[in-house]
Amino acid sequence: MIPLLKPANTLPGALQYYVAAELLDDPSAINLSPGGGMPADTVHLPAARVVLSLTCVASPMFRNKVHDLARDSAIDVILLRCCLTPGDILPIMADVTLAGGGLAPFDMHDLSLYRHPDRMLWLVPQGFGGAIRLSHGGAELCLVPPYETRVERADGIYRSASELAALLYPSKTN
Known part of the structure; x- marks a missing residue:
């Protein structure tokens, strides 16, 4: 077990902390879980029954590995893809x-x-359809997304991006 510390301005650290804090009651320790062809930034969150992995490699790379790991270990696997870009979000x-x-x-x-206005963190589709709620119980499939309009969806994505940016670039006044 290694401590899951508040990140020090690294994108993988900030993103890992942001999602793991939703999945764990006490995000103070995680298990490193590299191997099996998964990215190096892969951790096992046993309390949430989730493997969380990060990469900046574009789709569809690692999709088969994610599926195989989930199938072989009977555990939920989340692969987050993120790269810094010159865009606004x-x-x-x-x-x-x-x-x-x-x-x-x-x-x-x-x-x-x-990020829903009720503070729950979700993984949502491009439009409407099934979504995944992330909570201390793990990843839960819900057949209806947590928004009613595309505007509400965009607001929630901006809320989440804003929170992640605050972790990545903490204010010097706090």
Whole structure:
């Protein structure tokens, strides 16, 4: 186990902390879990029954590895894809395979981080359809997304990006 410390201005550290803090009651320790062809920034969050991995490699790289790891270990696997770009918003996409509890693996691709006004963190599709709620219980598939309009969806994605930016670039006055 290694401590999951508040990040020191690194994108992988900030993103890992941001998502792991949602999945764990106490994000003070995680298990490193590299190997099996997954990216080096891969951790196992046993309390949430989730493997969380980060890469800046474009889709579809690692999709088969995510699916195979989820199927073989009967655990949910979340791969976050993120690279710094000169744009106004930090693009983050997720590939997820849900296989917790030994169920048949269920894949979802190209999901975005979304912060609901009720403070729950979600992975949501490009439009409407199934979404994944991230909480202390792990990753939960919901058939209806947490928004009613594309404007609400955009607001939630901007909320999430803003929170991540605050972790990545903390204010000097705090």
